[in-house]
Amino acid sequence: MRGKATRSAENGVAGIHGDAARLDEWWSCSGGGGHAATGTAYGTTAIDFGLLLLISAVVVIAVPAVxxxxxxxxxVAPAGAARLWTDRIATMxxxxxxxxxxxxxxGLLLSRTWDVAAGAAISLTATTCSAVSxxxxxxHSLLARWLHRRHRVTDRAPLETGASVVTQP
Known part of the structure; x- marks a missing residue:
């Protein structure tokens, strides 16, 4: 016997899935990327507001269920981790x-193996994925920034012996 929270979560997920499919269709038609909406009839403010409403709906529906x-x-964790891997919305x-x-x-495998709470194990696994990302x-990771700085420093031509460095104000 399924409870009220389960039915409302299923209905919410189905509605959000349909909205996500429409947004994905729009993103693929507009060329993707963060600035795709600026060249179309859609306002970026309206799209941002719509996505915030969808996220709010997910939270309101999911909190009683899980x-x-x-x-x-x-x-939060998967979205934050995905942002560190790509800049394109569809890929993200x-x-x-x-x-x-x-x-x-x-997290469920970890929970079953070590006999810990499933919610805590899933949260820990998602947070670990974010930390690794x-x-x-x-x-945009720490490694990517370090490599970029290192690459930028090694690309400079070395000074000749006896040459002086002139600094500009």
Whole structure:
């Protein structure tokens, strides 16, 4: 026998899935990327507001079903981790969903193996994915910044012996 929270969560997910499909269709038609809406009839403010409403709906529907901590972990951590890997919205969405699914499966396996609470294990797994992305992500991670700075320093031509450095004010 299914409870009221389960039915409302299923209805909410189905509605959000339909909205996400329409947004994905719009993104693919407009060329993708963060600035795609500026060249179309859609206002970026309206799209931002719509996405915020969708996120709010997910939180309101999911909190009674799975709890506050798990909801926040599965909304914030995968999205934050995906942002460290790519700048394209469609790719970011796919990466975030993949991280969320992997965190859920990994957390459930961790929960079953070590006999710990499932919500805590899933949250820990999602947070670990975010931490790893922060360290080694391809776009904005600490490693990428370090390599960029190192590359920038090594590209400069070495000074000849006896040459002086002239600084400009």
């Amino acid at each position: 709890g506050t901590v798990l909801t926040l972990a599965l909304v 969405t796919a990466v975030a969903v993949s991280i969320a699914v992997a965190s859920t499966i990994g 922060m360290l080694v992500g391809s776009r």
